[in-house]
Structures are given as C-alpha cells and as structure tokens.
Amino acid sequence: MAVKRPRLAAVTTVYRKYSHTQHIVDRFVEGYGWNGTHHHPEMDLVALYVDQVGADDLSRDRAARFPTMKIYPTIADALTCGTGKLAVDGVVLVGEHGDYPKTPKGQVQYPRYQFFEQIVDVFRSSGRSVPLFSDKHLSWNWEWARKMYDTSKEMGFPFMAGSSLPVTWRIPSVEFPTGAKVREALCICYGGVDSYDFHGLETIQGMVERRRGGETGVRWVQAYRDDKFWDACRDNVWPRELMNAALCRSHTLTPARAGFGDVFPSLDDMRRLVKDPVAYRYEHADGLMGTMLLMNGLVKDFNFAASLDGVSKPFSTQMYLPMPDGRTTLADFFNPLSYNMEQMFLTGKATIPVERTLLTTGLTAAGVDSLFAGQVKVETPHLAIRYQPTAQSTFWRT
C-alpha cells in the first residue's frame, strides 16, 4: 500500500549559509549522504517561515529552486499553508542564529518558546497535533522549556529536540556496556556559554542515560570560571584522569609547545592556552557526577570520558563533528539528526526521549545561573527528571 508522503513545515529564525536552518532544511530539500547514498527524505517540506531575512538570506534561493516549498509570512500561515487549518504532518522548529537580544546573564533570547506557542496554537485551533522537532535546547528559559514539555504531554504529540552530539559519529565507535555503573562522566569541549555548553551537556547525557537504572535527574549544579576553574582543576574537584582520557581523544589539541604538532599539555600549559575556561559540575540523584568543561584555546572538538565500575581504565571517545570552519565544507553531523527527525515524522514516534533535552536545557540554564550568581552551588529540585533511554543506540554507525 502506498504510504502518503508526510508534508512538513519549518519554522526558523534565519536561513543563511551555515546557520542551523540551512543545515537542517537543506537536508530535507537537497537530500544528504546517508547509508552510502545520497538520501532524499520520503517527505516534502512544503512550508517555510523565516523570522529574519537579511542580505545573506538563502530562503528565497531555496524556495525558487524547490517550488514545492513555499515561504509564508507567519508561523500560522506556514502550518496551515494559508488554508486556516493545520495542513502539515510534521513541524521542524529551528531557533538558532539570527539577531536576538541577550538577557542580563548573556543568554541569547532565541524565540523557540514563542515559536512553539504559535505552533501549538495552530494545533489547538485545528483540533489536531503533529510531531514536532525543536533544534538545540528547548529554551534559554527553564520555565518556558518545562511548559513546552508539559504542553507536548498534555496535547499528546510526539516531541523531540536537542543537539547532533548524541547522534553523530563516535571515534572510536563505542557505546556503554548494558547496565554500566557510571561514577563520573566528563566532556571537554569548546565554545560559548548558553551555546556549546549545551552541546557538551548533551554529549554527556546521551551517554550516561544508558547507565544502570536509567536517568534519575540532577540535584545541583555548580559552575567554575577563571581562577576558580584552575583551583578546582588543581584540587581534583573533577578527576584529572578523565580530563587526560578525554584530551587523548581530541584531534585538535593546541600544541602546548612551539615547534611541535601534537604534544600532551600540562596543567600549566592549559592555563596558558585557555583564556576563559568554564566548568559545570553537577550531581545526579543516583550519585553520578557530571563535569562539562569549555576549554577554548585548547580543543575544537567534543571529547567524552567516564569511569565505570569494574573497569580500571576510563571509557573514552570523541563525538565527532565534521565542522565547516575550514576543516570540512559540510556540517554532516546534521545528517543523523535529520534522519532521526525523519523517523519521527514517518512513524509518529520520537526516536530520542525529549526528557534528555529537557534535562540538558535545565542544566544549561542552571550552569548560567551559577556563573551569574558568582559560581555558587545551585540546587536543582526542578531537575528531578527521570527517564529511560531508547533500547537501541541512536548514534551514527552506518
């Protein structure tokens, strides 16, 4: 029996080269490399809303080249294709990049929550809901994120969100053993606060949720920056052994010494190379400790390490992002993310628990709060989020 091709709407902030919208929407209209072929999703992205159209906009070029995709002036118009009633079978919300004001804490106020609200308004007025994917963290604002999650549960539509990090290649290609008891987990990565910190947290969470018992939520978060970061490093507030293991998975270690291409840095080297280090240290309800380290100037990749009960050596891997900052031309880590979205749109079932992203959204916001409050320990009773991982691994292996 022929299955009807799902029709999708994309609700986005800005569509320019190397914006998340370009990476994601392009993969639906242009296709992308998957399983050894150029894969065209078995669905049609028919409606596009772009919040900001600048001189470098690509949405007009894409709409001209793909006439089945029409640009609409409002989110409601996009979802209804101008008919007044929901006229799509799935929605992709990409609220990353574009010019939006910052909060006093430095968070960019991407309008993901506002877009989400307008999307569910159409669901409500049409008496019908469809699956929704929301890129990156749900919102910079925890209360809004929680509301998005609760709304999706109340209305009963499949909801998926998050970053590419949990679904991209791993080098080496490894997964936690089933039932692993994890004591400590750590990610060394790069980028800014309320931005790549979220990716670092998703890197960790995509792994540790598979530990024995599943996810139990997070009790508290404490951020460290500048001198406090280095003091904490020196005092082994987080395990140096895991830092070393993670750094040994990096492909982008800044050489600590002139004239060398690949040398292992000492703590003094790191202090010299990294100008504004940030750590989020947090405890899960079952006692697992997590540490996310932003070390700009030392690495330009995402490296994970964990200590497992009964295993003497740290478990470690790199969550590999082909990064179009000169290293590659294609941000192909959006391939597995797009593929997961497609699966949801085809089956009506999220392939990744949205609770993961709810938790990492809350962790990101709590980390920012801790930084802003002078690097104090922030209790997080609101992050008592329990969930189980999917039975099958969802990272890129084929």
Next chain:
Amino acid sequence: MPRTITRRTFLAAAAAVPVLAQATRTKRIAIITTIFRLQSHGQHIGDRFMVGYPFEGEWHKPNTQVVALYVDQKPEGDLSGARAKEFGFEVYPTIAETVRCGGSKLAVDAVVIIGEHGEYPRNEKGQTLYPRYEFFEQVAKVFEAEGRSVPVYNDKHLSYSFEKARAMRDTARRLKFPMLAGSSLPVTWRLPELELPLGCEIGDALMVGSGGSDAMDFHGLEALQCMMERRKGGETGVKSVQLIEGAAVWEAGEQGRWSKELLRSALSRSDNLKGFSVTDGRPQDMVGTGVLPGLVKDPWAYFVEYRDGLKATLLMLSDAVGDFTFAARVKGKAGIQSTQFLLTPDPNVTYSACLARKIEEMVETGVAPYPVERTLLVSGVLEKCLDSRVKGHVRVETPELGVEYRAPRVSQYCRT
C-alpha cells in the same frame, strides 16, 4: 620517580600483566629523514617516538628511544638540532654513522626512513625524486656488512621507481629483516567502520581522492589497495594500468568504465564537497545534478586491472572533494559498501599516531603487521600509471607487477 625494582617485585609485576605488556628493553631507534621541519612527515612521525602520541584514550609513550637522526636537508625552520639537544641524541652526517650511532657497529634496534618533503628534483613523469631507495640502500649496506639486520619502516611509497622499490623489498627478504611501509590511510579511522570480509568477492571498486601527483594519488591508491587485497584468492598482482585525464574521464564514466553508482556512494561519504557546498553550505548529489564535469577542471582516472580479472578505479577530483572515500560492490552484501578514510586536521594529524602504533608494533614484536608487498604493488601501480600518462594515456601492460601476497587476517585500521 621510577620505582625501585627488586627481583621479587619484578616477578610479581610480570606475573600480573599480559605477556606483551611485560617490561622489555627500551628499543633504540634511528630516524633517517629528508627534512625535519614542523609539519613535515619527519617531524610528525619522528615526534611520536619522542613525545608519545594519543592511543586508546591515553597518552602513549612507546618503549623506544630515538638515539640517532640523519637529516638530508636543513631548510629554514629545521628542528633537528633542537630535538637532538632536548631528547639527548646525535644528528650524524651520514646514514651509516647514524645507524651505528657514531661507533663501529650497528647500534639501533630499528630504523625509520621518512623520505617525504624537502627540495628534490622531479622527473618527466612529475614524480618527486625522494631518495628513499638511496637511504634504504645505505642502511642495508650496514646490515650486510655486519651480518645483522633490524626492522625497517619506510614512509609512503618505497620509491618513485618500481624497480628500485622491488630491489628494496628483495633486499629485506635476502637479509631477512622485517619491513613495513606505506601511508596512514590504510590504518586511520574509517567512517563508518567498514572492512571487507577476508575472502570476499568484489564486483567493482572505486576510490575518490583529492590532491596532486605523486603525493596524494599514492594515498588514494594505497587506501584502495588495502581494501582490494582482502578479496578471494588474495592479491595476485596487476595486469595493466591506465591513467586518463580531462573530458575523457567523464566519457569513460558514460561508457561504464567506472561506475557512477559507486561514485555517488563514495561522495555520499564525503564531508568536504566543493562547489555549491563551499558557496552556500548545501549538501549535494554531485552525480545526480551533473555538476562534476563543469566543476572539476582536471580530473584524473587511474584504472587498475588485476591479474585475476578484477578492476578498480581511483578518481582524483580535487575541485570536487577534499577527502578520501571508497565504494565497492561485494557479492552477498546488499547495496554498495562505502566509507571515508578519515584524515584528521593539522597540526595534530592524529592519523599519523595510528601509523606510529603500527611501526611501534613491528619494532616491539619484530613482525610487520601488514605485508610490505602492499606498498610495493602500489608503488608500481603509481609509477606505471604515470608512465601511461606520459605515453599519451595509453593502457600499459604491467608484467612486472605480479606481486602476490595475502592480507593480514586481522584488520589493521584504527578502531579503539
């Protein structure tokens, strides 16, 4: 601080660890290289044996000591003197003195020859005349004179000349020393982790690469060969080769001489497509949209016909891609098997750590982890392809390339 080892603690420790990890004598290594400058092969492989390298999530310090270095040229930026001072070895004026550490007898446990980079003339085929054969011969001369040999690693192809390359392999056989050679491509990470089953029947195979001759095409041919050698019956040698360029490459595709389906599959593994992907970031189906002939100014196709009848192609498409990808049809496997041979970025070039590990393995065990015949055959294929080019892109019969060997049973590429 080193722990004091008594006989009792040593025995206790030895009993507790696997055989391979038992304390063995530190192996003394001589490095023979053309130049030692930042980002030269000499530096990035040589340094692995001085400062260590990342391996299996640890900073691995090989149980080796660089005790002697020969550098043929000292261009601006030469680091040989600084390394010698820091790591406590001598830079000797000749290769014989290097492997004898200035004394009268062979004084090293292994020799690493890195004849890549530096100013050397090119021949009429466009090959850079790196003196790998000449370096090797001087090393072997010492071995022969003393009646004792040690393992030798040779970076990249054995020589620009197949005749010289074969002489090198023959010398290693005659003097009975382990020899390893080649580039990082066969041992680097693969995305995804594809290995062709040993003894499989390959229907058709295509490699896509980027960069100039005779540097980068060697990498492409070697990556191709490390997959092909796993076929049923093992390696049988090469019957003929042909190199064509320009519009003829696309015509050959139209005629089915190389497979567009395989090209499409290989390109689906690339993270470095050029053209529109550079202009505006879009993913592309370059085969489907037909952009390749307009995009690639100077395509080269290397055709390899094996003695057992199998055919394989390397397409060098520098204006279309910036990485190395592979695709093949294998009997009994649905669809096309494809992967990317991952070349990680400068300046870490961590892929060379994968290679250093293999060199270390040979130094440690005295057994080359994969046959030097692979590199011998690829050296010959490259030279004969370039012969084809200078002769007007004709098909060249290659009776001398009857290089037979078996692939290692265990996969050698990096997965841990």
